[in-house]
Amino acid sequence: MQEQLKALEDQALSTISSAHSLDDLERLRVRFLGKKGELSAILGGMGRLSAAERPVIGAVANTVKAKIEEHLQQQRLDLEEKAIQEQLASERVDVTMPGRYLPQGRIHPLQYTMDQITDLFIGLGYTQVGGPHAETNYYNFEALNFPPDHPAQDMHDTLYLEDGRLLRTHTSPVQIRYMETHEPPLRIVVPGRVYRKDALDATHSPVFHQVEILVVGEDITFGDLKGTLSLFIEQLLGKRPMRFRPSYFPFTEPSMEVDIWWETAVGKGRWMEVLGAGMVHPNVFKSAGYDPEKVQGFAAGMGVERLAMLTYNIDDIRLLYTSDKRFLEQFPG
Template sequence: MTISVEELENQLLKLKQEAIDAIASLDSLNSLEGLRLAYFGKKGQLSQILGGMGKLAGSDRPRIGALANEVKEEIQTLLDNQRQEFQQAEIQAKLASETIDVTMPGSYRPLGRIHPIQSTIDRVNDIFVGLGYTVATGPEMETDYYNFEALNTPVDHPARDMQDTFYLPDGNLLRTHTSSVQIHYMEANEPPIRIIAPGRCYRRDTVDATHSAVFHQIEILAVDEGLTFTDLKGTIKVFLEEMFGADLPIRFRASYFPFTEPSAEVDVQWKGRWLEVMGCGMVDPNVLKKVGYDPELYTGFAAGFGVERFAMVLHQIDDIRRLYTSDLRFLQQF
């Protein structure tokens, strides 16, 4: 069955008008894509019309081909324009839904503050790092060996009574001081050594204005050839002057610690009275032997103090318990 040129022309022109009307009535990108396939897909209407060109005389085919290209380009242009309109409308709708009213007051988010305990630790670390020390850390759960025996405090030593200890069912314990960090570090390193060991400690202390069962401590250790008690006093003096100022009175009192000999307590004058803030001394030769150091060649000094005590002096705090209550009225002062 043959088909005339006029019939194909009419079909193409009719298809163009239908496409114009259909594109004008589209309401979404999805429907637009469906319409595009209906016209230009392999089984689309334009393909079906052009399939009839094979029945035309050869001289008529260029005429129909030119018209078909014209119709195709016009429909494609309309589809592209409509797609841009839909895309622009989507962008405008998104902008409208996400518009920020810059005249509205912003949501208030208070600035955070460093807790006085942490700020004190940071301050101490900065001073000792400036003096050439390295910050060292260790486990909070310790063995009896590292917490006591390696620090010259064997099982039957009466000095153990000085520290009420939290023991665990497996025989380990919560460290009572960060002195255990010194043993770990010396076992892994050779002199010269200069370290500072901050961390949390635990003792079954009765809680009052100056004591807590959980507290923070910082230990200092230096081991080298020829260190003396004079080096220890000079280091502590420089440190305390950096912390509290050169005008703060300081005194050393003879004392006893199982892991240092000789030993001393260090006091500062606070609110008109002397307040003990740290203990210190020369490292006992037995401690050096435990870690494999030759006490005939090396000497060392150590010191330790509670961070909370220093924070109380720095900020004139009257009760240690204020540091743990998370009372914003108190913390917002810092």
């Protein structure tokens, strides 16, 4: 039996030394030292030995087992170290190689324009606020002094939801929501997306962006509104031909629209309406809980897409909604 144990030791040490992976090593451990392994098979014959032989064979078996375990552990450490070195070699970075160029992302011209507009008014002391896109009829129309039969409430202009709400047709509902929770004086700027059932063409889109401003206080005049808008247009677009036209909005009185001269081609151009504005209607103040005898104010809502078209001389609003990299890479940001 001693010869069997010695032969097992030699075979085990030789086989373990040739193991190429940790999985192979585990299989060898089970083969030689497992409950049903070769060492256990040899020791199963100890019952046939005399009482004097058993301690001797037991000592030899323990020595063989210890050597095999030691060799298994050493081979495991060697294989783990080898695996680490191979991983380091495969992941080595050559710092002398040139880097790979990845195109730099850009802010979309619409977002860039909206940020510019918002920053200009924040620089004038306005506070940026926002509101929900899904609105109630009250905030979108009633509180803003829209008559029940006003065409804007018609299904052909407004996108209604199944729960009775609607997608806001302008950012003006934020005026009411803000005034309900804040006392005058106040100056706010409201950038956001709005929705209407407009036909898509060169200057219209059913989904577009607005920036709303609202100023409320004592002794606010129409002259303050005109001066504010003139300063804003000059800061954003530079000195451009512009005109103020009388207009009508249910939530302002008097009301006006602002047009900017738009050079659509060499030697050609036309006026483009970019914003509507006016003095806040007394009924709007009443809806918000303000006393129109004590406060006055003005509001204006401007189309971001059209201002972007004027800023970058874009002749078709639909270009702003494409994902053409050649188009987008022309803009700053």
